[in-house]
Amino acid sequence: xxxxxxxxxxxxxxxxxxxxxxxxxxxxxxxxxxxxxxxxxxxxxxxxxxxxxxxxxxxxxxxxxxxxxxxxxxxxxxxxxxxxxxxxxxxxxxxxxxxxxxxxxxxxxxxxxxxxxxxxxxxxxxxxxxxxxxxxxxxxxxx
Numbered sequence: 001x002x003x004x005x006x007x008x009x010x011x012x013x014x015x016x017x018x019x020x021x022x023x024x025x026x027x028x029x030x031x032x033x034x035x036x037x038x039x040x041x042x043x044x045x046x047x048x049x050x051x052x053x054x055x056x057x058x059x060x061x062x063x064x065x066x067x068x069x070x071x072x073x074x075x076x077x078x079x080x081x082x083x084x085x086x087x088x089x090x091x092x093x094x095x096x097x098x099x100x101x102x103x104x105x106x107x108x109x110x111x112x113x114x115x116x117x118x119x120x121x122x123x124x125x126x127x128x129x130x131x132x133x134x135x136x137x138x139x140x141x142x143x
Contacts, residue, residue: 001127002063003047004038010054011036025049044123048074048141058137062127077141080117085140086129087115093133104128 011021022032025046034040042050051058052073059065090100090111097111104111104125114121121129121140130137 001038001041001124003042003061003127004036006061006063007050008036010056014054021050024053041122041124044077044120044126044141047123048077058141059130062130062137064130064137074138074142077120078117079120082121082140083115083117086121089129089133089135089140090115095133100129103132 011018018032018036019029022029025032027046031040035042035046047058047061050056051061051070055070056068057065057070058074060068060070090097097108097115101108101111106125113119114125126137126140129135130140
């Protein structure tokens, strides 16, 4: 993914330390460092917190857009609404649950659970879906 470098550049540009951001997220500084280095995937809730803090869109943080079109804070993700969007996108693009599961290296039941709103989509899966199918992460997450 590409968010680590973007997060690091933004943080340094405005003069924050990794420790400052770790405190904002209420996590350990070393864990935040792993997020920036992308040795550990940042949870979507933390990515949304940072997007709102920096006033950046998810598409900008992921590197899908060169322009930051942030207009308003990203709301708390609604698993059910996100699941419905994922299902409608999948059907519109004529993608089966099995083929999406294969792309994400997961099982069809995981895809079904996301679509039913049982779980919040992982950052890695959101990124892969958006990148492979040219879909806006902000569109999927904003309910």
